Amino acid sequence: MVPHVYLDGIMLDFEDRGNGSTIGELIEAVENDLTGARRFVMELWVDGERLPEWRGSTVLKRPLAVYNDFKLKTASMEEIALEGLDLLQEYIRVTRENIPVCVSDLRIGGARADASFSAIFDGLVEIVKTMDALARGGEKYSMDLFKENPAIFYNAILRCLEGMRQAREGGDTVMLADLLEYELLPFVEEMEERLFHFNA
Amino acid sequence: MMDILKRNLEEIGKKDRALAERISNFNGECVELAPAKTGALTFRFQGRLFHSAYDPAKEAQAQAKEIISRKPDFVLLFGLGCGHLAAALIQNGVKNVLAYEPSIEILKGVLTRADLSTLLQVVELFDDIARFISRVRDIDAFENILCYSTDPYKGAFPREVVDFLNRVNNAHITSKVCVQTDIESREVWVDNYFDNIDQMVGCPPVDVLSGRFKGMPIIIAGAGPSLKKNAHLLKEVKGKAVIMAAITAYKPLLSYGVIPDFIIAAEKVDLPEYFTYDECDLKTRLILGEVAHPGMFGREVKEKFVFFNPSHALSTEHAKYWGSDYFPAVGGSVTTAALDIAVKMGGGPIIFVGQDLCFGENETHVPGGVYVSQDIKIDRDKGVVSIEEDYVTLKERAKSSHKLQWIKGLDGRPVPSKFDWVTFHQWFEDYMADLNKKGGPRVLNATEGGAYIEGMEHVTLKDAINTYINTVFSVDELVASAVAERTEPDTEGLAKSLESMQKGLKEMRKTADSILREIELVKRSVSGSTASPDALKAVGRIKRLEDKLFREAEASPFIWETLTAATCELKTYLKSSEDKAEAVLEEELKATSSSYEKVSEMCGRYAQVAFRAAGRLRGASGKASPKLAAQ
Incomplete structure (x- = not known):
């Protein structure tokens, strides 16, 4: 049986010769056709079920022949970039809000200090990863996503992460709180300002 | 800088001259203070920053706010540091701040650079944990105490912080227990005193034994579980040492063939089950508290002596009429009173046995006394100890449970204990610190198990006997001559x-x-x-x-x-x-x-x-x- 493939609601004329194609090959073929239109596959539905982790190799390796229908939804490069920027701003907001909570816990010896510090640390790593992905995508597709090049902040963030790691490993909670309160927080606020606040 | 130190020491010296001298005489390396961005002082110790390098006062305000939210009457700080937190507490209206500084290097370093003379007028400062705990014991049991230590202090002094918290907790529980004991006992004690008055006429005050046993060994036997390990050795010292037993240890000692020279008792309730009503009773003497149950004054023994408590108004008022001016220091148990009485008697060395002050394997007391059987369950996670026991006079098994407390054991590891033993333990350590300072007699702890008591020498009973007990003397003769010289009561x-x-x-x-x-x-x-x-x-x-x-x-x-x-x-x-x-x-x-x-x-x-x-x-x-x- 030949599976039906729909792209943004329109059925594609797709032939699975020899019944040996995989989901990954289908996606690749579709995205090759979409590149010129600066669109990408964003969602994959198989037999009426949305696959959330479909970019993972286990899904991409599955054969097409065992399923009845595939529905692919696409988004434009601009839509993806905006979604990425929203995500980055959310990471920055949450991290910025976590800093005073963690500082307070560290200063008073609160029990949640470890958990809130981990959230900040992980948040910073995600911020760097997302900024980098957006910067690369923006460069590839000639989009000016940031007011300033985010790469100029990477070294400062890495230095901050290293300083905090050392303070934490040395059990120096006062220094850790100082780094968070007096270095990281103003830095994050400044970075946010310099990346996103365009002058009208 | 010398002016700052001088001002600080002058202020400290007004309340505690010895502390001022200790700080002044310290010549070791001190911490170096450095200004934070705001100009306030901070320092590093063992690689850790102890106050914010940016704004120590703001940091202290946050800590003070957290402390004040818990509405304490007393804040007990482990670590003074540069005094930022203590100052913030005072600024925010906390009236009672006590600070214990565990490091003289920090203390002198801070006092050399930071002018805390105004702060020290209101904050009580300590560098000696024993004195600090002694001060904690003076705090009314009704007050809310809050212990607080900043993270750097916890990191730099982890064992000391735990010890500090345990000791403060134990001290405050002691105060609460004392209040509870007072509530339950004061009226009974007064009643007992009035009931005992006519019987006490026939009992010489223990003062008569003062100095009568100069340089003679006195063994004080408690009834701790470990007594079974070495009680048999006491038989051979009879006639070469005075044996003074807690009433609970009397029958167990008899089971090892040892008749104590004195039994000390002060319980407000009658304890007829502790006696044998045979010739053994007639060969021993009772030392009774003046507020002991009248039934105890009625027991037939060789002789009875009485001691007066300093904390009873009737006793202090009347002691002179009884021919007594000696009020033994009493720490809540008869063995604590026994120690002071043994010192008064002139004994030396004074040797403790059976003073475990903690739970044994499955018992609270040595076998052979009033407990037919015991079952002790210790729940470390819940911090509770449950006791089930068959008591000689009770038909049904008695059940009780207590909050588990820990004290340092003979091998340095904590041993499980409960509030009353912890109270006695603290008292012994305080008493010993004082006694040793005064150059008092040597006190050996020959208890072969249980708690370590700071200030006593820890030895086996066998070694103590071999080293110190070798001269024969007659307890009977010494007691008789003492009693003969008694002044009659007025x-x-x-x-x-x-x-x-x-x-x-x-x-x-x-x-x-x-x-x-x-x-x-x-x-x-x-x-x-x-x-x-x-x-x-x-x-x-x-x-x-x-x-x-x-x-x-x-x-x-x-x-x-x-x-x-x-x-x-x-x-x-x-x-x-x-x-x-x-x-x-x-x-x-x-x-x-x-x-x-x-x-x-x-x-x-x-x-x-x-x-x-x-x-x-x-x-x-x-x-x-x-x-x-x-x-």
Whole structure:
């Protein structure tokens, strides 16, 4: 049986010769056709079920022949970039809000200090990863996503992460709180300002 | 910098000269202070920053806010640091701040650079944990204590912080237990004293033994589980050392063939089950607290001695009539009193056995006493110990549970204990610190298990015997000569004192009744929280009557002891009403009225008790004294 493939609601004329194609090959073929239109596959539905982790190799390796229908939804490069920027701003907001909570816990010896510090640390790593992905995508597709090049902040963030790691490993909670309160927080606020606040 | 240190030391020296001297004399390396961005001081110690390098005062305010949110009456700081937190607490209205600084390097470094002279006028500073704990014990049990340590101190002094918290906790529990003991016991003790008066005429005060055993070893036997390990060795020291046993250790010692020379007891309840009622009883002597149960004074033994407690008003008032001016230091158990009495007797060395102060494998006491069987379950996670036991006089197994507490064991590891033993343990360590400072006799702890007691030498009983116990002497002869020189009690003086107390108590009752009538007047003219001019006048009269009552009570201060329960009830009420936004006047009047009803009742009752005791005393003075009876 030949599976039906729909792209943004329109059925594609797709032939699975020899019944040996995989989901990954289908996606690749579709995205090759979409590149010129600066669109990408964003969602994959198989037999009426949305696959959330479909970019993972286990899904991409599955054969097409065992399923009845595939529905692919696409988004434009601009839509993806905006979604990425929203995500980055959310990471920055949450991290910025976590800093005073963690500082307070560290200063008073609160029990949640470890958990809130981990959230900040992980948040910073995600911020760097997302900024980098957006910067690369923006460069590839000639989009000016940031007011300033985010790469100029990477070294400062890495230095901050290293300083905090050392303070934490040395059990120096006062220094850790100082780094968070007096270095990281103003830095994050400044970075946010310099990346996103365009002058009208 | 020298000026700053001088100013600080001058301030410290006003309260604790020895601490000022210790700091002044310290010549080791001190921490180096550096200014934070705000100019306030901070420092590093063991690689850690102890205050913010940016704004230490802001950091301290955050900590103070957190502390104050828990509404403590006393804040006990582990670590003074540069004093930022202590200052923030004072600024925010905390009145009682005590700071213990574990490091002299930090303390001197800070006092050299930071002018804390103003702060030190209000903050009590300590560098000696024993003195600090002693101060904690002075804090009223009704006060809320909060211990606080900043993270750098916890990181740099992890063991010391745990020890600090355990000791503060133990000390405050001790205070609470003492209050509870007072509530449960004070009235009974007063009753026992009055009941014992005529019997005490025949019992010499323990003062007569003062210095009679100079340089002779005195063994104090507690009834801890480890006594079974070395009690058999005591048989061979009989006649070469004085053996003084806690009453609980008497029967267990008999099972090892050891008849103690003295048994010490002070329980407010009768303990007939502790005696054998045979020749063993007749070969030993009792040292009894003056407030022990009258039944104990009725036991037939070779001789009885009595000791007077410094914390009982009747005893301090009457001791002179009994021919006593010695009040042994008592730490809540008879072995604590035994230690001070042994020192008074001139003993040396003084050797403890069976002083475990902790749970044994499955028992609280050595076998052979009053516990037929015991089952001890320790739940470390919940911090609770449950005890089930067959007691000789009870038909059913008794059950109890206690909060588990920990004290340092002989091998340095914590051993499981409970509040009363912890109290005694603390007392022993304080006592030993003082005794050693005074150059007192050597005190050995030959208890082969249980708690480590700072200040005592820890040895096996065998080694102690081999080293110190080798000369034969007659306890009987020494005791007999001591008793022969006893001064007879002044029964006439005692009787007069009791009659004077009776008169005073009657006056007090009249005054208390007048106060009650005035309170009734106030009650009638009070509506909600508003008082009429008549009520205000009555309040003025109440104040004057109260002053009169307190003046009258000066002749019979013991009456306050009989009112401990009512006083504590009132204190608890007042403490709880502190939190109320608007104290309810009617409720306060009710509480005050209830207290004075109790005062009136007790004064009436004890006026009669004192009168009867005086009468009995006049009758007893005609009886033969033991000295005469012995002849």
